Amino acid sequence: MCQIFLVASMLTGNARQPLDPRVADIVKAGEIRAGLFLGQYVKDPTTGEPKGLWVDIARTLAARIGVKAVLLEHATPLDAVECLKAGACDVVFLPLDGRAADAGDFSSPLVQFEYTLLVPASSPIRSVADADRVDVRIAAVRNHASTITLSSMLKQAKLTYAETPDATFNLLRAGHVGAMASARNTLVEYSTQLPGSRVLADYFGVNLNRVVVPKGHAGWLAYVNEFVEEAKSSGFVQKAIDRDGTSAFQVPPPGEPE
Secondary structure (H helix, E strand, O other): OHHHHHHHHHHHOOOOOOOOHHHHHHHHHOEEEEEEEOOOOEEOOOOOOEEOHHHHHHHHHHHHHOOEEEEEEEOOHHHHHHHHHOOOOOEEEEOOOOOOOOOEEEOOOOEEEEEEEEEOOOOOOOOHHHHOOOOOEEEEEOOOHHHHHHHOOOOOOEEEEEOOHHHHHHHHHOOOOOEEEEEHHHHHHHHOOOOOOEEOOOOOEEEEEEEEEEOOOHHHHHHHHHHHHHHHHOOHHHHHHHHHOOOOEEOOOOOOOO
16 A cells, blocks of 8 residues: 555655645545455455555555545446446546447546456467358457457357356357457466466457546546546556466557547
């Protein structure tokens, strides 16, 4: 936790920061409520607390503002979107797509990662293209960004849906499907539970993950965008990626992609 506050002080300078009117209502509330969903956090086996890249980001944003981070855990991306729509979450983390477009405004990209497939040891599938065959079924989390991307691309293979990453992986482990689709970092973690399984080297899409704030909060969005760009340029995002311990994430370029 001390690392988070050290980085927050790097982003803002060591001097006490004056109250920023853009986030005065968050400061008054004394907390910022960050909605996370499975895949964006794991539980620390000792403390039971959530941890991971997005947890670090949420806590550092809170520390920069000078408030407490309240981490609201959800099972699915749509649960987090519903939290934002209901006014129960102040920020969530998603790519720019239709799931939250009517409820939120999006920062510039903060983290990027690839969508790909996990296949069992005996699979002949060596690339995403190999998986698009009439005899292949691919497990996917319903309404996940990777699922939305893959469903628009497949010509022959069929998707088998589950509601959570664990349930999706269980379809693969039980042999009901020939592959599992998700974010690379998620699949790397699951691969350790299925001996001999392989995360494909190629990919079928890239997630430019952003901070999403409720619509009508222009001040919040401006503040968050400033935080995002400072977090990338200061090296904080790369340090958070390094702490996460996988090579699945990258730091996006400054600003919006061309």
